[in-house]
Amino acid sequence: MKNKVKSMKKKKDWQTKAMKRKHKEHDKGILGIMFIMKHFFRHLTEWIEEMADPRNVSYITYSQSDYIYLGILKNLCGVKTMHSMEEQFNEEACICTLGILSGNAKSTEIPHSDSLNNYLKKLSPDCLAELRKKMIKSLLRMKTFYGNRLLGKYWRIIIDGTSLYYFKEKHCENCLVTTRTMKNGKTLKLYCHKVLEAKLVLSSKIVLSIDTEFVENESENTGKQDCESNAAKRMLARLKQNYPHLPICIQADNLYETEPVIKLCKQYGFRYLLTHKGSRQKLLEESYRLFVENKEAGTADKICAEKGKAVYVNHIERTVEKEYDANIFGYSYSEKKDDGEIKETKFQWITDIELNAKNLEEMIDTGRGRWKIENEGFNNQKNGIYEIEHLNSRNTTAIKNHYLLTQIADIIMQLYLAWNPMRKAVGLSIKNTSSMLLESFRRLQITDEDVSYCSRYTTVYLE
Template sequence: MVTRKEKREMEKEVNYLFELLKTQNHFFKNLNKLLKEVDDPRHQSYITYDTEVLLMMVILKNACNLKSMREMTNEFNKEECIKNVGKWLGNEDLEELPHYDTINDFLSRLNPAELERIRIDMIKKLFKKRCFDSHRINGEYWGIAIDGTGIFTFDKKHCEHCLRRVYKYTDKETGEEKTKTIYMHHVLEAKLIVGNMVLSVASEFIENESEDVKKQDCELKAFYRLTARLKDTFKKLPICLIADSLYACENVFKQCKANNWNYLFRFKEDRIKSITDEFQALKNMEEEEGKKANVVKIRESEQRGEITWVNDIDYRGLGVNVFECEV
């Protein structure tokens, strides 16, 4: 058993920069080249640091678990760090690292498609090296989780693309009914699940085209845009989508079938009533007849439960399998 003190001593002997560089050279040999080829939107006559330096700074910031851009500038502004980054990038003439204001200005102008291209290249290299094959579902399908998340919330309108949500509340002092509008920015993420890690493979912003739209953008609308890009990018990749009950609907089922994808969706009883009713009817029928053919008992050291399933429930021409587990 290694004590915490012994672990700290062992970590002192690890050259983390070397380990990170070794990982990059094994999986992503052309990463520096890709970073250097990013289309720079800045005025060329005012450029001091090229795209490779700016983007590598952000990568190292995240790899070092630094929480802010300001902290990155403070921690990296050391002779040893400047020298190491210069060696990493093959730029022995590097004398200073860019300030976080310079990096933020660059990122605010950068076309996101430039970074998307690099991410796709990296993910495809991991597939090609077959390093995650053991994590395929049934040895065949790649599990990709789809979910939306909020990234910013504002009390006032941030831009014309903001999503809006109106809340009703009662004023504590006057008892008057009032409303409050919250402005938000959300994104829909597709993440490849490999063991206890997730790797982002695609992102789609959930945002309004303009502030005067009659119907706001939503997670399901973004889903169809995201899956179209996924299919176009990974044309032959065997995918199993994993998502919450929002996606348990006819159009999503059809989209998966058209793309030749499997899916595992959480299912709430009130999501599609006909499926719920048939599942319960077939389940009750077996219990009454004493068959219980599609039931497995769970008997583990600290858990007891029961797994029940019904296959090929017809839903508008689609065969749906329902699986219930009570622990």
């Protein structure tokens, strides 16, 4: 029996290897990326050229597109440092492909990494944020993703923060101060930069950066918590300004389960779905407990994948006189672990969407999906291909621009991954995908025929 399993496994390995070879033959690598950019963002180069050029235009060799595409390709190909970018991209094929992408026939060399950094030091990060907005808006116009909206109506936007860069010494005026406990028990004072991200959920596999707010130390008197809360307020205001008519549901963990955030959501007409912890909203929690204890809460049994239990109470705000709609719901299930112990898992959320037997399951799945997406999103970006924690420059503006370029590259990468038909079949990891992209960018001589193939209208099927 064991042998049979072994030989089956061998056969499977062999099949996978053969498929991987076949994939390599058919995979157009960088051409696939060009195809995706042309298909989803037909005007990308024009949008880049529309940005306010911070340079003295009488001295320039490279266009803004040369620099921006270079930055995007550095991320897509998983090139970690500016130095290795210069070495890896010093190929005829790279120069030619970059020229085709940017439309600048004059460039006969890949821009020097220092000149890319100098450009990114001067460019206003608002320009790249605006570029990303144009990309996101063109995706939102496509009917492809409509089916994934919450309750068939609301685009889910997940807000979450993470620390990116740590310094032993104060690096700039806006550094946040934090402490870390070392292995020997001593505490170390560190300076860091934190970023708040808003991610738009287009499907379970495509979750894209729609807005970024850099959390900065505002003044010596502003606490860390306030800095984050203020950053969230600025972000919500900008989302409303940039997407005034978009039906949005804001999702976040209980750090943002605060009155100011909830009231802003109400003011802007956003729905909200936040992780609920009793300690954050004490009055609402007490009232919710009473409803549950008195058996006045709505319940559902054997629902969702684990066939667990759900409880919900609508309009708790009426019992405690709050100005905003507050519906609380919970989900729990038990499972037997390997050692025979029974483990119970519980979740709780607060929302202004009225709960009923019909939408309960979707609301639970959506609440839980946030957690999964957050973990995968930042982990992929930190430990996967981009290593967003790596510092490409010490200049604060350049740091922001590098970060935004990674987010823009990630939009293209996620669409590419969802489209690339062979990837799923052979189970290629994201890391492998980016090294294959690097290989093809360095080797593949793109022809005019290839380019016209990219521009031709084709229907794109995403996974």
